[in-house]
Every structure is written in C-alpha cells, then in structure tokens.
Amino acid sequence: MRWLQTISNWLRSLFLRNTTEHELSDEMRFHLEQQIEENIAAGMTPQEARRAATREFGGVEQVKEECRDTRRVNFLDNLLKDIRYGLRMLRKSPSFTFFAVAVLALGIAANSAIFSIADAVLIRALPYRDSNRLVMVWEDSSAYGFPKDTPAAGNFYDWKSRNQVFEDVAALPYGGSFNLTGEGTPEELSGKRVTANIFSVLGVRPALGRDFRPEDDVPGAPHVAILSHGLWIRRFGADPQIVGKQISLDHEKCTIIGVMSRGVQFPDRETELWVPARFTKEQLANHGNHFLQVVARLKPGVSLKTANANLATIAKQLEGEHPDSNAKVGTFAVPLREELAGDVRPAILMLVGAVCFVLLIACANVANLLLSRATGRRRELAMRLALGATRGRVIQQMLTESILLALFAGAVGLLLSVWGTQFLAALIPNGIAPVTGAGVDSRVLLFTLIVSLATGILFGVIPASRVSQFHLAFSLKQGGGQSGVGSGGHRLRDVLVICEVALAIILLAGAALMIRSLQNLYHLDPGFRADHVLVMRTPLPRQKYEAFAPRVAFYDQVLAKVEALPGVIAAGYTTWVPLTNSGGATGITVEGKPEPAPGNVLIPNTRIISRDYIRALRMRLVEGRLFESRDAGGTLPVALVNQTMAKNYWAGENPIDKKFKVGGYKEKSPWITVIGIVGDVHQAGLDVAARPEMYLPYQQQDFGFEPEYLAVRTSGDPIAIAEIVRQQIWSVDKEQPVAGVMPLEDLVDENLASRKMQASLLSGFAALALLLVTLGIYAVLSFAVTQRTQEIGVRVALGAQPRDVLRMIFSQGFKLFLIGAASGLAAALALSRALQHLLFGVSAYDPASFAGVTILLAAVALLACYVPARRATRVDPLIALRYE
C-alpha cells in the first residue's frame, strides 16, 4: 500500500498547492522561532537571537525549493506554466492557431475515420468465441474455372468425419430465403439452413430459448427455427414469450425455439433466421452438387498450415474414391476474418496509407509554419537561454506548444471523424458488424489521442531542436532586424516542402489510377443494357411448386400479363440476372467429342430463361436466332450459347446446329441443339471476364434450376411500373412473395459502389494534399521573399528588371517542386504496384496518369509561386534598403 500513499502525497502536493506551500512556510517558521527561543534562553537579546538563528538556518527559500523538488512537483509545475504560456501564445496569433489546427484536424480526422473502419474490418475481434480459430473451408476447382468453389455436401461430410485438425465443422447451403406467411403481409426473409452445430462452432448462444440439437437436424424432424435478434424486434415486437410459438415458413408450420443474441449476423447482415439443414443420407453422399458454405473451428494450437495440409490429404483420398466428381478438386481453409473482410482489405490498407500521407503533409506544413514563427521568436528564446534556461527546458516549452496545438486539432478532428465514419461505413463488408454511428468508440478515442500526441511531437521536434542549436550571441546581436534563421533554416524548410510535394504526387497518382479504373469500368460494355429495366425476385415456394407443370404455368401467365402492360417493351424470366451469381453451372458433354476425362468436364454457367429475356436485357445476338414461341415444351430442345462458350467448346467450328447434352454420354438427358450465339455478359461482376455460358428455355425441361428473376424493360421510369407488375404477379398467385424490386441500374451501381467509394475517398485525400502543398509552397516562398527583401532591393537598385526578380523567385520555388516531383514520382512508381489489385484496365505504371498529375501539381505550384513572386517585383529599393 506504500505506493498508494506515495501517489496520494504526490497528488496532494500537486492539487493542494496552496495548502502545502503554507505548511512548508509554517514548518520553516516554526523551526526558526524555536531556534530563536532557544537562543534567547541561552542569554542572547531577541535581535541577536533572530540574527543567529537565521544565519544558522541558511537560505530558507533554497531549503523550500529543495523540499518541493523532493515532492517532484517541479516538472509538473513547469508543465503547467508551459501550458499556460503556450495557450497565451496561441491566443496571441489566432490566424496561425486557426490555420494550424484546421490543417492538423483534417489530417487527424481522416486518420481517425479510416482507423475506425480498419478497426472494424481488420483488427477488432469478431463477435464469436476465439474468432481467430474460425475458418471457412472451400473446394479448389480451378481446373473447372472455379478456384474457390462452394463445397458439395458429400465432401463436407467426409471432411467433418476424417479431419484431425478441427474441433467441429458446420455447413450451410448457399443462398436461402423463406416466405413468412400468416400474420401480417407475406414476406420473403433471408434465412439460412444450417447444420445443428453451427452456433457451437461459432461459439455463440441464443439470448432466448435454446440452440439447435442434433435431433432437430434430421429429415422428418419437426420444423424449428431460431430468429435473429433483429427479426425478433422488427417482426415480433421483441415478444419475450416468443419461444414455443409457431410461424409459417414456406407454408410449413415451424416452431420458434430461440432468439440469437444481438450482433450475431452469420454469414451476413441480411440473415434473419436459421433453420436446421436436415441433410438426407443421399445428400451427404453426393460429391458432385456444390452448394455449401463450410465453417470450421480449429483445435487449439493447430495452425492454418497444418489444417490445410490435413485437408489436402483428405482431398487426395476423395479424388481416389470419387474420380467422377472429385478429380482435380482441392480443398483449402481461409481464416474467417479474411473471408469476411474480402476484397475490402487491400482497399482499406490503401486508404490507411493515404491518410498517413495526408497527415504527414499536414505535419510538414505546420512544422514549416512553426519554423517561421520560431524565427520571429528567436530573440525571446535567446533571452531565455541567456537568463539561464537550459536547452532542454526551452525544447520542453516548444514541444508543449506544439502538442497543445495537436491536441486541439485532435479534438476537432475527432468531431469531424464521427461524421466521416458514418459516411465511410459503406466500406464495411456485409459479414462484419457495422460501426455504430452514435458515440465515439473508446478505441477510436485512444487512437486519436495517440495520433495527436505523435503528431504534436513530430511537427514540434524539428523547429524545437533547431531553436536549441542557434548561436546565442549571434541571435541577440541581430536584434529586431529582418534576417532569418540563416541558411540552415532555409534548407530545412525546403526539405519539408520537397517532402510535401513528393507525398502529394504519390497520392495524386494513386487517385488518378483509381479514377481511370472506374472510368474504364463505366465505359466497359457489360454485354447488357441496364437502363430502363426493372428486376424483382419471385422465389417459388418449393412445397407448392414441386411439380414442373405448375411452375411453367406460373411463368407463362405472369409473363403474358406483364407483357400486356402499357409501357412494357419486353419481359423475361431468368435464374439469375447479371451480377447476382457468378456460378450456377452444369456439366455437359459436346456431341462428337470424346467423353472428357475426370477433371476435364465442361461446366458452363447455366441460365434458364424465358423467350424474351435476351431482348429485355438488350443482349447482343451474334449469330443464329433467339428463342421464339415455337421453342415450347415438347419440341426440339434448343439452347443459346455465349461467345466464350462458342470459342472454347467449338474452337474453329460454327457451333450453330451443333448438339450437347447435360451430363455424360451415358446420361439419359436429351441432346440440345445450339440455335444462336449471344454476346458475353459480365455475370460475376463488371470487372470479371465472362465464363462459358448457356441459355435454355424454361418450358423444355426441368433442369433443377428455377427462374427466379423477372426483368422488365420499360419505356419510362422502371420503378413507376413496379406496383402494377407486382399486382399482376399476385393476380396469378396471391400468396407469392415478391422481393428485391429495383432498377437493374442499381445492381450495377452497387457492383461499382465500393470502387467508386475508394476512388472518391482517395481523390478527396489527394485534393486535400494538393491544397496543403499549395499552401506549403506559398508559405515558404512568401517567407523567402520577405527574407530577401533587402537583397531584391539591391538588385533592383543595380538595374534588375521585374522579369529578373520574377525569374529568381520562380526558380527558387520551382526547384523545390522539381526535386519533390522527381522523388515523388519514383516513390509512386514503386508504391503503385501495391495498387495493382484495385485497378482495372489500367497499368500501375500508366504514363498518362503520372504525367497528368505531375502537370496538375506543376500548375498549382506555379500558382503558389506567382503570388509571392509578384510581391517581390513590387519591392521598392528605397524602402527595402532603408531597413538595413
């Protein structure tokens, strides 16, 4: 407990300053008086007694000071003094303070905002127990064009039973939606079928009710469901008695057994409920149907590498056991965090780099300002040194000022960043809990504090260390003259400006490359026209539309009614509109080609469509014909193929009238005739090249894929027609849920949203850098002009023309720009390779981008030079010389 006492003593001396001072004086006085009394008792006169006592005691003030020292209040005392003095200095030059705080606040705000995003996406633990032990397991079917394939249930089952590296393995079929009917409006919910162990693998428990049990997860078991916290509140009014109640899901009675704890959003934010997957024995033995997501928990101490080695061994075994389905199929695990962060990770790292640069530029700027201020204050500082202040003490005072500035800026920056974070939240991927907008996270607070302190030290230490170096006598002698810090100071300021220019070039080059990528994507022909197209989803309840005929009838009727609507140009059904599914593929055999060896099966993407789908999306017909009314059920099976499929599967031949079938030669499926070739469509994303793809009419046979997306091309605003289309669907089946109603253009925008965001953020930061650099160059040159007024005056007096003066100042400024630009370009070229990932259709060394930003910065630098240069030409030699 001794340290507690020590601290309380320390705090007492610090905060009860007056009391302790009094006590100290009283103590000294008591001693003296005691001594005096003793002296009197020894026979001295009172006067003699006092004199003797005082002499014996020595310097009272020195003793007091030593006592204070032992209490270690001096350092803090000085600090308080420095802070008070610093505040006064900042108040005395409000424009400097405002400018410095503003510049730094912008830099700090950018850092805090980006940090809060980076923290959420890359650093903070996921809301699962020991989340760093969670991985997702994928199949590697690169041989078939799917380097990261959704695993087959049979493979999942074998991994689960054979592995030695996982505590447990859970699976959930890809996709998933449920029609919630009964009370209230019918609604399509995004939900997941999951194996019963999913929550125990994740390490989370329901907030209400119970978890799934193995007996819930067998075919034929009573239907049960666990609600997400969000759905419980949204749809069921947070009913505390919800457990045990029944709801109707896809027309089946289903008992709610639990409500998951808040914050669990697995595998994504949209998921609102979970039901047992209830895999059948047949499904768990099927190795060819790939439709799962698999999540596993590593045993403690097992590394990812060990896990992957074990999985590879099992994959090899399976290849031997099931050559038809598993030839050339590998297996690998990816940490869950990496999986959820996805492609956002490089973008966020890029932005982290960018904001660091912005902050460095801001620091350089403020350091420059401080340097010129320091020049103005050299007499004050020289005086302090002359009066006996140690250099350390002077540096402490200078640093206190700069840290004060930085802390102010940090406070302002924090406010800005709260606002900025909400804007940036769109960067957070779907599977990760979003940053809560309200209130400031303590981690962000701490980060901002640390950044502010570091910033203050960084930009403060340069001027402070310089100040402590200068020659005392020299400075005092120079008196109130105009002369500056001497050549050393100039050089330092020049270096700072050069660094600023270099950093700005890097940022500008990055932004230019990102913008070019975005432009390329916008100008890219995706193979369809997204304008004036309305899309919506009508997932048919399995129970009700088990048979093929009612399904066909549903599509026939809906399409006939929608096509008849005024303002509708074409309407079509498809399994997936572009940008909604990168896969959805089927193995086929091409007539006349040898049966492919295992591992070489052709697996084109499969789209089951209606007659006018191609027209509704304005896809291009390259050769042959599109589907017509005659391609109905019971007629010759036909198909359209895309250009990639035509080129890859019938190299050097004309695929029209060629035949293929689903499955191998032995398969009972009918031969399908190719009747036309359509242009490639970017299905997986605007920046992803097309795979081989075939289109089949929905009436001809049941492929196991059902059309779900209705696409309607309109003459007017597509949204205007949404309500009428929905009414037409309900006139066919009044219980049919309709979901995801939106213009196709929104899907395209969504697909580009994160790129757009990245490009605009980087551009914003680059613009900020540009502004700061302009100010930096301007500040340095105008300071230089002030410094050189006498010199310029002499030159003009000796006959220099304004042109000469202009050239002199320009060349000084431009020299800095050139050095900065050259080093910046070199650094940018080295760094832009890291951007390659984020670029599209533009090289990381794109000369046009690099030249462009150099010219832009050069123009701005010229402008920044011009104003001070003009001022230099107006120097009146008489006035200038009189200063001397």
Next chain:
Amino acid sequence: MTKPTDLVQGTLDLLILKTIALEPMHGWAIAQRIRRVSKNVLQVNQGALYPALHRLEQQAWIQAKWGESENNRRAKYYSLTRAGQKYLQAEESNWERLSSAIGLVLKTV
C-alpha cells in the same frame, strides 16, 4: 547547488528514522535530539534535514501530522509508518553489518 551536509544521505535517513521511532517529533526536535544523543558530534543542517524529511514522507516511510508543540505552537510532527518501521529494521541491520565489516577491515589491516 551544493548540499551542505556532513552526513552521507543514507545515514541521515537512518538517523531520522531511528530518532522518530520512539515518538512523533518535529524537525527542530529531531535535529536537537540527534545532536544531543551524538554528544554534539553530528550536527544536522536544516538544509539537509528538511529535504530529507520531505523525501521520506513522499516515499511514505514516515507520515506527518500537525500538532501542538511544548510551547503551544503549531508544529509538524513526523512519525514512522508501518512500512517505515520495517524499512528502519532492515536499514539498521544493514548498517550493523556494514560497520562491523568496516571495523574488521580497519582492525586487521
């Protein structure tokens, strides 16, 4: 600033601790007592005494209380804390070991 003290710092601490181990005392009395007990050999200078007292208090070996002096004046009385008592014991035995060791060396050589 030079420290006007004839005593090694650690020794002064030890003397102070030992002196107030008997009863709480104010600074003046401590100085007097040390002088008296050492038969005027050890003269404790105020410039050394008070910083030492404040340091020991800061380190919580001793604690201070304001009280009435013999002649009814307010005086700051110092006494040992519990940690201080232990510290004193340790320091005493240290000192004994050291002085007997030095004594041995002086006698033998």
